[in-house]
Amino acid sequence: MVKHLKNTMVPLLLFGAALAGAAEPVKIGMITTLSGGGSSLGIDIRDGFQLAMNQEQGTLGGYPVELLVEDDARNPGTAKQIATRLTKKEQVDLLTGIVWSNLAMAVVPSVTRSGTLYISPNAGPSALAGEGCSANYFNVAWQNDNLHEAMGQYLTDKGFKNVYLLSPNYPAGKDALTGFKRFFKGTIAGEVYTKLGQSDYATELAALRAVNPDAVFFFLPGGMGISFLKQYQQAGLNNSVPLFGPAFSFDQGILKATGDSALGVVNSSQWSQDLDNAANKQFVSDFHKTYNRLPSLYASQGYDAARLIASALKATGGNIKDKEAFRAALKRAEFESVRGSFRFGNNQHPIQDIYIREVYRNDAGELTNRMIGVGLREHQDAYAKLCTL
Amino acid sequence: MLLFLEQVLNGLQLGFMLFLMAAGLTLVFGIMGLINLAHGSLYMVGAYGAAAVTGLSGSFLLGLAAALLSAGLCGLLLELVALRRLYDRDHLDQVLATFGLILFFNELTKILFGPQPLYLNVPDWLQGTVELIPGAPYPAYRLAVIGVGILVALGLFLLVNRSRLGMLIRAGASNREMVSALGVNIGLLYTLVFGLGAMLAGLAGALVGPLLSVEVGMGEGVLILTFVVIVIGGIGSIKGALVGALLVGLVDTLGRAFLPGLLEWSLSTEAASSLGASLASIAIYLLMALILVWRPQGLFPAQ
Numbered sequence A: 001m002v003k004h005l006k007n008t009m010v011p012l013l014l015f016g017a018a019l020a021g022a023a024e025p026v027k028i029g030m031i032t033t034l035s036g037g038g039s040s041l042g043i044d045i046r047d048g049f050q051l052a053m054n055q056e057q058g059t060l061g062g063y064p065v066e067l068l069v070e071d072d073a074r075n076p077g078t079a080k081q082i083a084t085r086l087t088k089k090e091q092v093d094l095l096t097g098i099v100w101s102n103l104a105m106a107v108v109p110s111v112t113r114s115g116t117l118y119i120s121p122n123a124g125p126s127a128l129a130g131e132g133c134s135a136n137y138f139n140v141a142w143q144n145d146n147l148h149e150a151m152g153q154y155l156t157d158k159g160f161k162n163v164y165l166l167s168p169n170y171p172a173g174k175d176a177l178t179g180f181k182r183f184f185k186g187t188i189a190g191e192v193y194t195k196l197g198q199s200d201y202a203t204e205l206a207a208l209r210a211v212n213p214d215a216v217f218f219f220l221p222g223g224m225g226i227s228f229l230k231q232y233q234q235a236g237l238n239n240s241v242p243l244f245g246p247a248f249s250f251d252q253g254i255l256k257a258t259g260d261s262a263l264g265v266v267n268s269s270q271w272s273q274d275l276d277n278a279a280n281k282q283f284v285s286d287f288h289k290t291y292n293r294l295p296s297l298y299a300s301q302g303y304d305a306a307r308l309i310a311s312a313l314k315a316t317g318g319n320i321k322d323k324e325a326f327r328a329a330l331k332r333a334e335f336e337s338v339r340g341s342f343r344f345g346n347n348q349h350p351i352q353d354i355y356i357r358e359v360y361r362n363d364a365g366e367l368t369n370r371m372i373g374v375g376l377r378e379h380q381d382a383y384a385k386l387c388t389l
Numbered sequence B: 001m002l003l004f005l006e007q008v009l010n011g012l013q014l015g016f017m018l019f020l021m022a023a024g025l026t027l028v029f030g031i032m033g034l035i036n037l038a039h040g041s042l043y044m045v046g047a048y049g050a051a052a053v054t055g056l057s058g059s060f061l062l063g064l065a066a067a068l069l070s071a072g073l074c075g076l077l078l079e080l081v082a083l084r085r086l087y088d089r090d091h092l093d094q095v096l097a098t099f100g101l102i103l104f105f106n107e108l109t110k111i112l113f114g115p116q117p118l119y120l121n122v123p124d125w126l127q128g129t130v131e132l133i134p135g136a137p138y139p140a141y142r143l144a145v146i147g148v149g150i151l152v153a154l155g156l157f158l159l160v161n162r163s164r165l166g167m168l169i170r171a172g173a174s175n176r177e178m179v180s181a182l183g184v185n186i187g188l189l190y191t192l193v194f195g196l197g198a199m200l201a202g203l204a205g206a207l208v209g210p211l212l213s214v215e216v217g218m219g220e221g222v223l224i225l226t227f228v229v230i231v232i233g234g235i236g237s238i239k240g241a242l243v244g245a246l247l248v249g250l251v252d253t254l255g256r257a258f259l260p261g262l263l264e265w266s267l268s269t270e271a272a273s274s275l276g277a278s279l280a281s282i283a284i285y286l287l288m289a290l291i292l293v294w295r296p297q298g299l300f301p302a303q
Helices: A002-023 A039-055 A076-088 A101-113 A146-157 A171-183 A202-211 A223-234 A252-262 A278-291 A297-315 A323-332 B002-032 B039-057 B060-081 B091-113 B140-162 B164-174 B176-181 B186-208 B219-233 B238-263 B269-294
Strands: A026-032 A063-071 A094-096 A117-120 A137-139 A162-168 A187-194 A215-218 A243-246 A266-269 A342-344 A350-361 A367-379 B129-133 B136-139
Touching: A026 A039, A026 A076, A039 A063, A039 A278, A039 A297, A063 A076, A063 A297, A076 A094, A076 A101, A094 A297, A101 A117, A101 A171, A117 A297, A117 A323, A146 A171, A146 A215, A146 A243, A146 A266, A146 A350, A146 A367, A162 A171, A162 A202, A171 A187, A187 A202, A187 B269, A202 A223, A202 B002, A202 B136, A202 B238, A215 A223, A223 A243, A223 A252, A252 A367, A266 A367, A278 A297, A297 A323, B002 B039, B002 B129, B002 B136, B002 B140, B002 B164, B002 B186, B002 B219, B002 B238, B039 B060, B039 B091, B039 B186, B039 B219, B060 B186, B129 B140, B136 B140, B140 B164, B140 B186, B140 B238, B164 B176, B164 B186, B176 B186, B219 B238, B219 B269, B238 B269
Parallel strands: A026 A063, A026 A094, A094 A117, A117 A137, A162 A187, A162 A215, A215 A243, A243 A266
Antiparallel strands: A266 A350, A342 A350, A350 A367, B129 B136
16 A cells, blocks of 8 residues: 555656646846946846736746846946845846946856856947857847947948047947947047046037047947037037947937937947837837837847747747757847847857937937948957857 | 137136035035035935926026025925034044935935936027137037136125125134124024035036936036045135135146147057046046145135
């Protein structure tokens, strides 16, 4: 009798354990900036990611997902602590969400070394794209230089000869101007590094006017860009010297604060809300319906990150524990990206088109962007060849 | 030469802006001996007040009035509810408490206005540029900021040196027990001075609103510069605040404008622009160090 019970119970228990294993959701940790300066970026990434999950009733690729969202307050130390807690205590299968390159550098190398997957929805520092690339690190947005490189190409194509450059004095600022110069063939009228977080550009604008360049290219993320755009207009320069920059200073959140001073400025982006593909149309309309605002490029990156994970879960039958197979599925990137063409290069960064957009006022009277061309097609970053993957 | 003159104007504009902040801070510090880190929050309150009311009414002048009113009221409330209890505590307690207030104000502003920056435009009648120096058009709005700074400096000079209230303020700064023994309500005097300082900070916030972005935490960067100004000028002195503010404004502006160019004589363009930028951002701290070596109490210490 006892033996009989044992014979039936053991397989039953094993079956139960297997069932529980299958029902246990995939754990995804999201470390992003939800408070303080730049919180709108993190909020958009989170909302974009969440939207993809909502569309599948809380699953990704048909498999239940538990999303743990944490606020890093743009502080590298905090981000690092959260990452340790999420990997050690919560034992998440995958991390994502970091907005800023300095936070990514504090978190990503140790996370990927310890075997946890990391999918970047934004930051793409060169240190992680070249020799420091890792099989466990994927970037679904761009390598930091990409948008600047496209603007360099565009200004070359448009025949600008003498361009003035401006960026903050920190690593991403220097990378930006290096990226621009990699593709710009004319002369540089001036190259100015401002203090990070500077808000008054009177000095730089006076110097710029004295040089009288054909065009100005600037990379000033967040509030810095808002101040710069307004002061550029107040100095009357927008009538005489055209302004160009990456999409970071022209997303929906920022356009609300810049007002008309951004009108007509040409900028580069891997995504635009008027991109004509089915995935994007669905994304833009669902995002607007859910959150009652227009999506930004950050939202599109969060959304694509979730859909990339969904594609890999589907391909592997929800088995994220088999790292080898899951990484291979991620690398195939079998999902319709909202940005149109998208695939991973050898360093697991995107090979994609970088578009040129223009700020305009739409029929509803809102400032937003529309596509006016393509800066670089099927573009891969300059560091990929240093990566041995 | 034109560029140099234009940069001097930029330096003066920054200087007068800093003066509005430093005047209030130095009054409070000089008279009550209170280190108020939350002074930058009052600047933020002024900017948000101006942006919100200008947005609703469409009038920049109404916005300006709202900024003065909201920052002034906020200051009075702050003094009555919280800071009053700190006068007799040591500076560390004051720093901790007012730092806490910064966090409080930032969160409150985020709850009321959301995390996105607000939009405040230059009024139509101050749009565009003026050719003050032929060949170098200068933004009309920045000229207006310089004008307001000069008016406030004059007004404060008259108030402090020529009025009864000013006499009490000066006396209170030198010896508060004696003033209070003479039957002056020193508590009320402190509250009034604090309200005045808060209004000046609010005015500064409202004036920079159309230049910069109105966002949570905007007061923290300017606060550091303001402390540099009052340390250079001498703590508790309005004259020191004015001279210190103009010095810091000019050194910062001219440093940023010309240091990278000067370095290009001996370095490559890229190295010069990068090193120049770093040197320019420490220029005001070097200035402060030099002045403190020469005059440890600052340029015009209050007696």
